[in-house]
Amino acid sequence: MDPRVARRQARLDEVLDAAWEIARAEGLAAVSLHEVARRVGLRQPSLYSYFPSKSGLYDAMFAQGYRQLIDHVAAVSPRAADPRRGLVALSRAILGFAVADAARQQLLFHRTIPGFTPSAESYALAQEFLAFVTERLRAAGISERADVDIYTALIGGLGAQQVANDPGGNRWTKQLAAVLAMFFAHVDAKDA
Amino acid sequence: MDPRVARRQARLDEVLDAAWEIARAEGLAAVSLHEVARRVGLRQPSLYSYFPSKSGLYDAMFAQGYRQLIDHVAAVSPRAADPRRGLVALSRAILGFAVADAARQQLLFHRTIPGFTPSAESYALAQEFLAFVTERLRAAGISERADVDIYTALIGGLGAQQVANDPGGNRWTKQLAAVLAMFFAHVDAKDA
DNA sequence: GTCTATACTAAGATAGAC
DNA sequence: GTCTATCTTAGTATAGAC
Numbered sequence: 001m002d003p004r005v006a007r008r009q010a011r012l013d014e015v016l017d018a019a020w021e022i023a024r025a026e027g028l029a030a031v032s033l034h035e036v037a038r039r040v041g042l043r044q045p046s047l048y049s050y051f052p053s054k055s056g057l058y059d060a061m062f063a064q065g066y067r068q069l070i071d072h073v074a075a076v077s078p079r080a081a082d083p084r085r086g087l088v089a090l091s092r093a094i095l096g097f098a099v100a101d102a103a104r105q106q107l108l109f110h111r112t113i114p115g116f117t118p119s120a121e122s123y124a125l126a127q128e129f130l131a132f133v134t135e136r137l138r139a140a141g142i143s144e145r146a147d148v149d150i151y152t153a154l155i156g157g158l159g160a161q162q163v164a165n166d167p168g169g170n171r172w173t174k175q176l177a178a179v180l181a182m183f184f185a186h187v188d189a190k191d192a
Numbered sequence: 193m194d195p196r197v198a199r200r201q202a203r204l205d206e207v208l209d210a211a212w213e214i215a216r217a218e219g220l221a222a223v224s225l226h227e228v229a230r231r232v233g234l235r236q237p238s239l240y241s242y243f244p245s246k247s248g249l250y251d252a253m254f255a256q257g258y259r260q261l262i263d264h265v266a267a268v269s270p271r272a273a274d275p276r277r278g279l280v281a282l283s284r285a286i287l288g289f290a291v292a293d294a295a296r297q298q299l300l301f302h303r304t305i306p307g308f309t310p311s312a313e314s315y316a317l318a319q320e321f322l323a324f325v326t327e328r329l330r331a332a333g334i335s336e337r338a339d340v341d342i343y344t345a346l347i348g349g350l351g352a353q354q355v356a357n358d359p360g361g362n363r364w365t366k367q368l369a370a371v372l373a374m375f376f377a378h379v380d381a382k383d384a
Numbered sequence: 385g386t387c388t389a390t391a392c393t394a395a396g397a398t399a400g401a402c
Numbered sequence: 403g404t405c406t407a408t409c410t411t412a413g414t415a416t417a418g419a420c
Contacts, residue, residue, distance in 0.1 A: 008385090011385095026306055027304065027307075028304075029305075029306050030306050032412080032413065032414085033413080033415090034414090042385095042386075042387095043388080044413090044414085045386080045387075045389095045415080045416080046386050046387075048415075048416085049385055049386075053414080053415085054413090102304075106302075109352075109356065110298075110302070110304075110352065110356055111356055113219075113221075114219030114220075114221050114222045150367050150370065152349075152353055153349035153350045153364055153371070154346070154349055155349075156352055157344075157345035157347075157349020157352065160302065160348055160352055161341070161344055161348055164301065164302050164303055171341060175338060175342050178338065178342065179342060181378075182342075182377070182378035183374065185374070185377060185378065185381070186370070186377065189377070200403090203403095225395080225396070234404075235404070235405060235406080236395095236396085236397095237404080237406085237407095238403070238404050238405075240397075241403055242403095245397085246396065246397090
């Protein structure tokens with residue numbers, strides 16, 4: 001690969017790391033181009049050769065977050081012989097990823113950053129993730145949209161409560177197995 | 193009542209209304225003392241006779257939101273002869289309140305405003321609400337903390353997905369009855 | 385690609401007069 | 403309780419040199 005491209009990519013990664021660091025410490029809204037530049041040893045206007053705007057920085061963070069999420073779940077929970085067991089492992093991976101970083105959870109799943117909406121390319125990554133999950137749900141016998149929606153509410157609900165009311169703990173995440181058992185019983189009850 | 197007190201309260205309500213209006217239109221983080229003052233026909237420094245700081249404004253919004261929520265659920269779902277039916281009505285009231293205003297949901301239930309934490313008085317209102325709900329859950333035969341936590345995750349999850357992915361619609365809220373039936377089956381299965 | 389310099393806008397907060 | 407005036411800080415963004 002062209003070393004200039006590699007260097008640029010390395011710089012970009014540094015910049016994004018700095019932005020996430022600020023977001024984790026001070027909140028997503030506290031990320032500023034000045035502070036990011038300060039941390040990587042650049043001047044603020046120099047960041048405009050990496051992003052067209054502040055919103056472009058959020059977009060890059062959004063895309064990076066979903067790429068990491070897709071890699072994470074693919075690595076941690078390969079397709080299993082028992083699809084239900086596989087779905088439990090996948091859910092654990094998603095939930096763990098979500099609660100590990102409250103700022104990331106906010107950006108990826110709640111979209112409460114004023115003035116930011118993901119670009120089409122970035123949004124496609126979110127859809128790719130959803131497609132991955134949907135396929136695993138179908139493999140486990142869950143294909144109706146109503147059930148898929150209930151599933152996303154269950155996982156999202158546990159993650160949101162966990163970071164809002166017991167950050168760093170496991171008061172809600174430890175209910176995952178019980179919640180999934182409840183969900184499976186619900187799905188199976190309709191088929192009977 | 194002292195008319196001066198009444199006037200002050202009326203002004204305060206105007207100010208809070210303006211703040212909520214901005215929050216709904218531009219997001220919670222976009223609320224500024226300057227813009228609030230502009231909308232109510234005051235100068236920005238005058239707001240400091242109502243709040244000690246910007247954070248104090250958020251605190252007043254937080255307290256007002258929980259007071260409205262408590263009034264809302266108490267009015268809409270009085271104690272019912274059948275506690276399970278009562279719980280369904282209560283849940284519908286809470287969920288309706290939550291999805292009616294995304295900014296309010298963010299402030300009351302997600303706490304993602306950088307630098308804001310509710311005062312003790314305001315937080316007591318949140319606890320009062322939680323106590324109200326917990327009591328109704330107990331009346332319906334649900335008293336274990338694990339089950340209470342699952343309940344809050346269910347309702348919160350539906351509300352969050354609704355405003356994030358289908359604002360103004362009912363794709364998730366319409367699953368409430370199914371989700372509660374699933375939850376009741378889960379609770380009853382353990383007792384059997 | 386990075387810099388300096390700067391334009392522009394806006395924010396939270398305080399002092400002191402009325 | 404509201405005002406004017408002001409301090410202080412900070413932000414996004416652009417122009418143009420190197």
